[in-house]
Amino acid sequence: MGAQQVRDVLGVRDGFAELYGAGPEGVWSAPGRVNLIGEHTDYNDGFVMPFALPHTTVAAVSRRTDGRLRLHSADVEGPAVELGLEGLAPGTDRTWTAYPAGVVWALREAGHPVTGADIHLASAVPAGAGLSSSAALEVVIALALDDLYELGLQRWQLARLCQRAENVYVGAPTGIMDQTASACCAEGHALFLDTRDLSQRQIPFDLAAEGLRLLVVDTRVQHAHSGGEYGRRRAGCEKGAALLGLDALRDVPQGGLDAALAELGDEEEVRRLVRHVVTEDARVERVVALLESGDTRAIGPVLTEGHASLRDDFRVSCPELDLVVDTALTAGALGARMTGGGFGGSAIVLAEAADTDTITKAVEAAFAAAGLTAPRVFEAVPGAGARRIG
Structure with a gap:
C-alpha cells in the first residue's frame, strides 16, 4: 500500500x-x-x-x-x-x-x-x-x-x-x-x-515508456449531467435510432452513415447527433488498433477529430474547452479534446513529455488573457x- x-x-x-x-x-x-x-x-x-x-x-x-x-x-x-x-x-x-x-x-x-x-x-x-x-x-x-x-x-x-x-x-x-x-x-x-x-x-497504455504524457486540464467550469441539455442529446439519439428503425445508433454500419443521414431527411439536429455517434464509435476502434500496433503518437489526431465532432455535431463543448484544445495544439500538442459529458469540465492533451511545460504555460496564459479562472492541470496516469x- x-x-x-x-x-x-x-x-x-x-x-x-x-x-x-x-x-x-x-x-x-x-x-x-x-x-x-x-x-x-x-x-x-x-x-x-x-x-x-x-x-x-x-x-x-x-x-x-x-x-x-x-x-x-x-x-x-x-x-x-x-x-x-x-x-x-x-x-x-x-x-x-x-x-x-x-x-x-x-x-x-x-x-x-x-x-x-x-x-x-x-x-x-x-x-x-x-x-x-x-x-x-x-x-x-x-x-x-x-x-x-x-x-x-x-x-x-x-x-x-x-x-x-x-x-x-x-x-x-x-x-x-x-x-x-x-x-x-x-x-x-x-x-x-x-x-x-x-x-x-x-489495452496497455504506458505513455511514460514512450516519452509521452497525457495532461488533464480542468477548466473549472462546472457541469451537471442531471441538467436538461444532456438529456436532450440522449433523447435526440433515441429519436434517430427510432427513425432509422434500429435498436440503437450502434447499429448504423460504418459504411452506411451517408445513407442513414439521407434517410433522416430534414431532421438536422438528429442528423448531427447520429453523425457524431457513428464516427465516434469508429474513432474508438481506430485508437484501439493504433495502440495495439504500437503507434501511440498517431492517436493524437484522432483525439482532435473527436473534439471537433463533439463541438460541431454534438454541440457539448464550451468556449473554455475550445480554448484549451486550440491553445494546446498551437503550442505543439499531438492531440487534444474535451472529455466527459461536456458543457464544462475537463479536456485532455496528448503531448511529448518534453513539451508539457510549454503547453501548460500556454494554456494558463491563454486563460489569464481571457480573464478566466486559472485551470487546474495535472498528468493522468492509468490507475x-x-x-x-x-
Whole structure:
C-alpha cells in the first residue's frame, strides 16, 4: 500500500470513529476516470475507452441491522445525514446524499439484503470536472456493501446497479461507461468496453515508456449531467435510432452513415447527433488498433477529430474547452479534446513529455488573457479500479 493510500485509510478510519463512536468494518476506494475516446456513445450501445485516475473516493463503512443509513462526507460541512431505508425513493433527494442512498436503494430493489450502514467518505476526485466523481462515489458504496453483505456480485453487475441508481434515483440519464470504468479498470491500461454486452479488453497504455504524457486540464467550469441539455442529446439519439428503425445508433454500419443521414431527411439536429455517434464509435476502434500496433503518437489526431465532432455535431463543448484544445495544439500538442459529458469540465492533451511545460504555460496564459479562472492541470496516469484498501 502506497503512502497516499495509508493516509486515506487512516483519515477515513479516524473520521468514522469520531462520528460513530467505533472503527469501521473496512475501507474501500473507487477512482474517477478519464475517457480517452468514445464520448456519448455509451447510451447508444457503442464503444468507449476510459482509464482510471489515481484520484479516488474513499469510504469507511460498517453494517447496521436496524434499517437506518447514516452518511457523512469529509468534503461537505455539517453532521451526518440519517435516512430510513424504507423511505428511500427516487426523486426525494437533490443533495450529494442521493448518490450513496441511490445505490442502497438499487441494491434493495434488486433483492439484495442490505439492512443499513454507517458510511464516512472523503474524495480527491474533482467534482463537476467531467472526471466521474459521482460514479466513484456510487461504486465505492456498492463495492463496500457487496463485500460486507457477501452479495457475490460481479463488477459489471455493480456497475449496472450504480447506473440504475444514477438514472432512476438521482435522475441523471447517464450511460454505463463511468461506473464500469471505476469498477473494472486496471492499472497501466485503458479499458476498451463494448457497452452493449459489457465485454471488455484491457489495452496497455504506458505513455511514460514512450516519452509521452497525457495532461488533464480542468477548466473549472462546472457541469451537471442531471441538467436538461444532456438529456436532450440522449433523447435526440433515441429519436434517430427510432427513425432509422434500429435498436440503437450502434447499429448504423460504418459504411452506411451517408445513407442513414439521407434517410433522416430534414431532421438536422438528429442528423448531427447520429453523425457524431457513428464516427465516434469508429474513432474508438481506430485508437484501439493504433495502440495495439504500437503507434501511440498517431492517436493524437484522432483525439482532435473527436473534439471537433463533439463541438460541431454534438454541440457539448464550451468556449473554455475550445480554448484549451486550440491553445494546446498551437503550442505543439499531438492531440487534444474535451472529455466527459461536456458543457464544462475537463479536456485532455496528448503531448511529448518534453513539451508539457510549454503547453501548460500556454494554456494558463491563454486563460489569464481571457480573464478566466486559472485551470487546474495535472498528468493522468492509468490507475487501478475499485478495491478494498483497509
